[in-house]
Amino acid sequence: MKHLYFLVLATISIFPQARAQKLTPEQQAVKQVITNLFLGMEKGDSALVHSTFSSEITMATVARDKAGNPILHRESSLDGFLKAVGTPHKEVWYEEIWNLQIQIDGDFAQAWCDYAFYLDKTFSHCGVDAFHLHKGKDGWKIFHLADTRRKAGCEVPKAIENKHK
Numbered sequence: 001m002k003h004l005y006f007l008v009l010a011t012i013s014i015f016p017q018a019r020a021q022k023l024t025p026e027q028q029a030v031k032q033v034i035t036n037l038f039l040g041m042e043k044g045d046s047a048l049v050h051s052t053f054s055s056e057i058t059m060a061t062v063a064r065d066k067a068g069n070p071i072l073h074r075e076s077s078l079d080g081f082l083k084a085v086g087t088p089h090k091e092v093w094y095e096e097i098w099n100l101q102i103q104i105d106g107d108f109a110q111a112w113c114d115y116a117f118y119l120d121k122t123f124s125h126c127g128v129d130a131f132h133l134h135k136g137k138d139g140w141k142i143f144h145l146a147d148t149r150r151k152a153g154c155e156v157p158k159a160i161e162n163k164h165k
Contacts, residue, residue: 027102038095046086054141063149091119096160107135116156121164126154
């Protein structure tokens with residue numbers, strides 16, 4: 001019986017760590033940049049969004065057109081994105097993320113996560129976000145952001161779905 005009790009305790013203590021990445025202070029700093037990006041989008045605060053990016057950036061979206069053909073859309077400026085965020089809009093933009101994984105080598109970091117995008121309580125699309133960041137004198141900044149976008153085949157966690165009902 002003692003062995004069974006120990007096995008249960010060991011299992012309970014091991015599996016939560018296997019499911020979630022324990023973040024170092026540097027990984028937490030990278031996560032905060034990503035959190036600030038989405039908080040800025042939610043609040044319509046283009047200055048907060050702008051503060052998360054490097055002065056030179058690239059952004060890309062991988063999606064499918066209406067005929068189902070794969071497309072790659074690229075941007076090398078934040079101007080349009082910042083204008084869209086900062087222009088008053090009726091709906092609140094919520095980008096909910098999960099499964100965030102962060103890797104760091106010196107002053108370079110990459111982060112990957114699943115996401116679901118909502119306009120107020122209405123689901124819009126889902127996919128993955130992939131970030132590349134560098135650490136400079138002002139801390140971590142995003143210099144490349146790529147995402148996928150789709151409306152079907154989304155496995156959004158129930159807690160996120162319920163938040164937007």
